[in-house]
Amino acid sequence: MKKLTLLLVSALLCITSTFAQKSNDHKDIKMYEQVWNKILNEAQIDLINDENFDPNIIQINTSGNIVGIADFKTYYQNYLTGFSDIKFTVIDVFGQGSKIVKHWMFKGTHTGDFFGIPATGKSVALQGVTLVKMKNGKIAQEQDFFDNAAVMQQLGLNSNPNNMVIIDKLYKDFAAGDMPSVLGAMSEYIGWNEAEGNALAVGNPYIGPEAVKDGVFMKLASQYDFFKLDDLTLHEMSNNEVFATMRYMAKVKKTGKVINLQAAHRWTLDNGKITRFQQYVDTKRLAEADNE
Structure with missing residues (x-):
């Protein structure tokens, strides 16, 4: 009986201690x-x-x-x-x-x-x-x-490492003629700017993917027999920007002249979507190729 009492007291003390600890934790x-x-x-x-x-x-x-x-x-x-x-x-x-x-x-x-x-x-x-x-x-x-x-x-101080992947895919989709994928990479509020002096700059800034499609891509298709990018190199920048250098290779339908000139693109992204585009190119040579 004495042993049983000691066991009960010990168990009670243990339960009391555990309860007190849990209460203190809470x-x-x-x-x-x-x-x-x-x-x-x-x-x-x-x-x-x-x-x-x-x-x-x-x-x-x-x-x-x-x-x-x-x-x-x-x-x-x-x-x-x-x-x-x-x-x-x-x-x-x-x-x-x-x-x-x-x-x-x-x-x-x-x-x-x-x-x-x-x-x-x-x-x-x-x-x-x-x-x-x-x-x-x-x-x-x-x-x-x-x-x-x-x-x-x-905070826009370090660039998202996926930016380079997104822009690389965009160029590959453009080369494959997959316009839905190209436009899908853009924010609905994208601001697209052609180089000043380029005939297409008349619509700057093109706001939204549909404006880019109608004001830029559709006109490229109507003005050139072919238009492609060569020697494309991507450069990661801070503030979620990617800089791309390349050569424009194209043939003007109206004049039959072939274009081969350096160009550059500056892309700005936010949360995986392209929010801004800026083109840099020798617009004098573009105009010369367009004139008979």
Whole structure:
């Protein structure tokens, strides 16, 4: 009977301890979510204080750890200064003991200085994970994991690596005569500009794929027996731009003259769609080939 009593007491103590731990875990998670919701969504930066954060709070950072409430507060002020329309969402969160794991989404519009980057007006949508350590009910350590390159791409500071693939495919589709695919690569708001002095520049800027088709491609088909690009080379640029160098090879229907001259195209993309085109070519030689 004595052994049974001891076992029951031991089990009760274990259950009580487990319940207390889970209750404490829940309390830490609730506090953590509430604090960050107010800091980011309500711009209450002053909540980064010694009531909510350990005095020796550490932000583990690849470029150097941030230690102490004052520097931690300065670090996150960049987000409130750099972005408007902030929406910070905790997608999932769980914890055990002193540790919390948070899966989050940050959205905003870059309208101010962000760690020295001037406003771009671009929208950002970023997901990440944060590892957290709590101490005596306060936030003591954080370490964020997210794709910094994705942030730079969304701000237009780093180019999307798919841009070269998109433009390469466009030229191949053009060579194959696949106009639906060529037009499908364009944004509905594309601004297309022929070189100044080119007869086709009269319609600059052609806005939208249909305008490009009717004002440029249909006219090329009617003016030339053939029109193709040779020696095509693509050059990746910053700000989601691709520069293409080539030679125009064509035969003018009206005069029978053959064109062989250097040309260049500058493409601008956004989220995988072409938003702007600029042509560079010797328009004097184009005009000469068109005159009998």
